[in-house]
Amino acid sequence: MNRNRIYLIVTAVLWxxxxxxxxxxxxRIYLAGxxxxxxxxxxxxIYTRERAVSALAKFxxxxxxxxxxxxxGMILGIRWDGKRKPEKVDVQSSGLSKSHVNTVRxxxxxxxxVMIIAGIVNGSWMDxxxxxxxxxxxxxxxx
Amino acid sequence: MDKNNTTVxxxxxxxxxxxxxLYAALLYNANLKGFISGNLYTGNTKAVCxxxxxxxxxxxAVGACPLGSLQNALxxxxxxxxxxxxxxxxxxxxxxxxxxxxxxCPLGMxxxxxxxxxxxxxxxxxxxxxxxxxxxxxxxxxxIAIPLYYGLAKGLPMPAFCKFICPAGTSEGAIAxxxxxxxxxxxxxxxxxxxxxxxxLMAVGLACIFCYRSFCRFICPLGALYSVFNRxxxxxxxxxxxxxxxxxxxxxxxxxxxxxxxxxxxxxxxACMNSCxxxxxxIKCGSVTLKGPEVxxxxxxxxxxxxxxxxxxxxxxxxxxxxxxxxxxxxxPGSSAGERTDAVDVNAGNADAGTAxxxxxxxxxxxxxxxxxxxxxxxxxxxxxxAVTEAANAAAPETTAAxxxxxxxxxxxLEDFTCTLRDGSTFHLADEKGKIVFINQWATYxxxxxxxxxxxxxxxxxxxxxVILAAHNPLEAKPTAEEFILEHxxxxxxxxxxVDTPEVNIIPKIGGNNTMPRTVVLNKEGVIxxxxxxxxxxxxxxxxxxxxxx
Numbered sequence: 001m002n003r004n005r006i007y008l009i010v011t012a013v014l015w016x017x018x019x020x021x022x023x024x025x026x027x028r029i030y031l032a033g034x035x036x037x038x039x040x041x042x043x044x045x046i047y048t049r050e051r052a053v054s055a056l057a058k059f060x061x062x063x064x065x066x067x068x069x070x071x072x073g074m075i076l077g078i079r080w081d082g083k084r085k086p087e088k089v090d091v092q093s094s095g096l097s098k099s100h101v102n103t104v105r106x107x108x109x110x111x112x113x114v115m116i117i118a119g120i121v122n123g124s125w126m127d128x129x130x131x132x133x134x135x136x137x138x139x140x141x142x143x
Numbered sequence: 144m145d146k147n148n149t150t151v152x153x154x155x156x157x158x159x160x161x162x163x164x165l166y167a168a169l170l171y172n173a174n175l176k177g178f179i180s181g182n183l184y185t186g187n188t189k190a191v192c193x194x195x196x197x198x199x200x201x202x203x204a205v206g207a208c209p210l211g212s213l214q215n216a217l218x219x220x221x222x223x224x225x226x227x228x229x230x231x232x233x234x235x236x237x238x239x240x241x242x243x244x245x246x247x248c249p250l251g252m253x254x255x256x257x258x259x260x261x262x263x264x265x266x267x268x269x270x271x272x273x274x275x276x277x278x279x280x281x282x283x284x285x286x287i288a289i290p291l292y293y294g295l296a297k298g299l300p301m302p303a304f305c306k307f308i309c310p311a312g313t314s315e316g317a318i319a320x321x322x323x324x325x326x327x328x329x330x331x332x333x334x335x336x337x338x339x340x341x342x343x344l345m346a347v348g349l350a351c352i353f354c355y356r357s358f359c360r361f362i363c364p365l366g367a368l369y370s371v372f373n374r375x376x377x378x379x380x381x382x383x384x385x386x387x388x389x390x391x392x393x394x395x396x397x398x399x400x401x402x403x404x405x406x407x408x409x410x411x412x413x414a415c416m417n418s419c420x421x422x423x424x425x426i427k428c429g430s431v432t433l434k435g436p437e438v439x440x441x442x443x444x445x446x447x448x449x450x451x452x453x454x455x456x457x458x459x460x461x462x463x464x465x466x467x468x469x470x471x472x473x474x475x476p477g478s479s480a481g482e483r484t485d486a487v488d489v490n491a492g493n494a495d496a497g498t499a500x501x502x503x504x505x506x507x508x509x510x511x512x513x514x515x516x517x518x519x520x521x522x523x524x525x526x527x528x529x530a531v532t533e534a535a536n537a538a539a540p541e542t543t544a545a546x547x548x549x550x551x552x553x554x555x556x557l558e559d560f561t562c563t564l565r566d567g568s569t570f571h572l573a574d575e576k577g578k579i580v581f582i583n584q585w586a587t588y589x590x591x592x593x594x595x596x597x598x599x600x601x602x603x604x605x606x607x608x609x610v611i612l613a614a615h616n617p618l619e620a621k622p623t624a625e626e627f628i629l630e631h632x633x634x635x636x637x638x639x640x641x642v643d644t645p646e647v648n649i650i651p652k653i654g655g656n657n658t659m660p661r662t663v664v665l666n667k668e669g670v671i672x673x674x675x676x677x678x679x680x681x682x683x684x685x686x687x688x689x690x691x692x693x
Contacts, residue, residue: 005263012262012353019349023342030338042682043673043690047333052321073261080264096374104375105237112233119227123621124216128228129190130620131215131588132199132207135183135658138591139211139305140200140316141340143332143678 004078011073014066018059025055159455160245160412164252166462167195171249172203172315173469181323183657184473185482192228194235195248196365198309200316202323205473209235210309210365214286214302215588218294223621232368240376241369244359245410250311251359257351265354267400274361275400275408281308282364298622298630300588304364306336310347313340329658332677355398360408370407378428380404380411386423386441393419551654553671557582557663558652562614562641565625570612570639577667579609579691581684584650584661586616587627591678592660596638598681603637606688614649615642616659666691 033046073079119125137143157165171193174184184205193206209232216225235243244251258264265271285304293301305312317337320326350357359366373379382393382404393404393415401408404415404424413434416424422441426434432451435443443451547556561571572580583599585592596613603611615624624642628634643649650656653663654674664673664687672691679687 008262011260015260015262015352016349019345023345026338026341030335033334042680042686045331047330047337049321049327049330052330070260074259078261080262101375105377108233108237108372108375112230112237115226115230115233117230119225119230122223122226124223124225124227125190127215127219127223127225127588127620128192128207128212129187130618131212132189132204133183133185133657134586134589134616134618135200135316135320136300136302136586136589136591137329137332137658137660137676138336138589138678139302140198140312140320141306141309141337142317142320142329143334143336143591 011069018062167247168249171197174203174473177202181325192231194243196250198312198315214290217290218300236372238377240373242378242411245412254351254356272400278367282367286364310344313344381427383423386421562647565640580665581611582663583613584655589659602684611638617643
């Protein structure tokens with residue numbers, strides 16, 4: 001096994017440990033909070049900033065090591081160049097004539113313009129705006 | 144995994160495509176001051192969907208996410224057809240197709256950068272080709288079927304892809320908001336939804352390190368949608384059939400799961416152009432060549448290449464001028480940059496918090512400040528809720544309401560207001576003195592808001608002596624609050640419904656902003672004992688009631 005390969009595998013392991021560690025930490029924080037909830041404390045916070053920061057702090061060394069290894073690898077130009085097996089490639093055209101493509105393009109383009117105008121007239125553009133300027137907490141994963 | 148072959152190659156300069164990707168990411172998120180304030184941009188530009196996957200809940204976002212908008216349009220299709228979103232998606236699809244994925248998607252760029260991390264890589268194979276069909280299932284189920292079903296059958300908004308999967312929402316929306324110190328209250332609302340999405344984000348990020356554009360290839364429903372138009376799109380990679388010798392070098396070079404150039408998986412990145420010895424591949428807009436073969440026997444003539452380079456320079460100058468203009472427009476100090484005045488004042492909550500922290504001269508405020516400190520300590524300890532309760536109890540002093548300062552923080556007295564209820568009667572907060580009052584901020588387009596309101600009604604039915612006011616956001620989408628209430632049979636509820644207006648300003652008064660839902664509980668003296676932006680359950684409401692009664 002050459003040195004470059006070992007280097008790449010160590011870097012990969014660091015990233016796996018970091019991602020898996022963060023995911024497991026999130027689950028553990030959630031389960032600990034859930035236990036407080038189930039004990040009858042309905043208003044208990046599951047996550048707090050302090051709890052999150054202290055959990056993240058544990059991963060700073062792994063994160064630094066992973067970033068450092070990755071940066072060094074990029075600077076040194078160490079890459080994984082997997083040689084792909086020669087595969088049988090069936091390169092063929094889409095089978096559509098130019099006029100056929102142009103017709104479809106024209107029809108869809110016209111439909112798009114008509115729909116946008118209809119959307120402005122019926123006010124559905126306003127629904128997009130209202131949804132975009134307000135933060136629905138559940139939609140972004142806040143809860 | 145690919146056969147072990149490692150090489151050492153010098154680093155390269157960023158490609159033109161990378162610069163375009165960076166440009167697009169910056170333009171979509173030109174509201175840089177949002178990252179500092181932690182607030183969303185509320186200007187009219189957010190009515191326009193951007194072509195790439197960029198969460199509109201990102202503090203920097205100045206446009207809407209096409210996928211989020213599509214799901215909401217489908218949810219609301221029983222009331223108003225979302226022609227606008229459908230039209231915009233068709234327009235993007237037929238003009239650019241999956242060129243958007245390759246050139247204009249911030250999430251695509253992040254995936255490519257992650258893939259640059261030097262680790263062993265998984266190349267495309269039969270399994271990845273099979274997995275590339277998964278995104279069509281995600282599109283059909285999470286983006287179309289579930290929002291349609293919930294919208295038409297249950298009358299509820301349900302952006303299932305955003306809620307359960309979207310890593311852009313988790314990273315650009317949730318984590319970007321949480322990382323801002325002004326939004327530390329948002330941690331209180333985190334639970335299973337965040338945990339699940341965070342785990343998905345980690346998995347997607349990790350997958351992208353080892354496997355090129357994993358999310359884009361296997362999951363992204365926006366890519367699936369654009370892929371339908373790819374063969375017809377105006378802009379894209381095209382093959383000159385007269386030059387092509389069908390050697391297959393282009394397909395072998397491609398890291399996506401393509402079967403031939405410009406098929407449904409092709410993101411028009413142009414990586415195949417350099418591998419084509421025949422010079423048969425170019426990126427075109429209609430019949431105009433944007434990028435053609437520059438070396439080899441079939442390279443374009445030097446004058447043509449020079450003309451193309453000159454046009455490219457002009458395009459870059461115009462694009463940079465647009466970007467500079469956008470950055471100035473959205474970030475000039477003191478400028479509201481077209482933000483809507485009829486939206487809830489997004490700074491109201493933070494401003495109030497700042498005032499409360501600064502004004503510790505009166506008894507109520509001082510206790511409030513102490514209460515906040517206790518909250519923080521509780522957060523670190525094993526029993527945070529006891530601290531919350533203590534803080535709340537401490538903040539409900541045995542003083543008369545007149546001694547308590549007006550504000551929106553726990554321990555302060557809520558500013559009086561009068562509003563009109565949906566039945567035409569008037570609600571005057573001062574008249575409710577002697578009763579425990581719950582005020583809930585909601586909107587028909589907010590999933591947790593409409594899910595938790597029946598819990599409030601249950602509480603009202605079991606406790607006839609309390610008052611519950613549900614104040615809808617001033618901006619109403621389809622369905623309107625009144626339509627929603629009638630549709631769900633909530634018109635006979637004990638919960639009192641009103642739609643907030645800029646004149647009454649209930650939501651800014653309770654410290655609310657454009658983050659929903661929020662619940663405020665006042666004790667019998669009109670003093671706030673609970674004020675949080677957080678989804679609630681019936682058990683939580685009972686605890687709040689108990690807290691207010693103590």
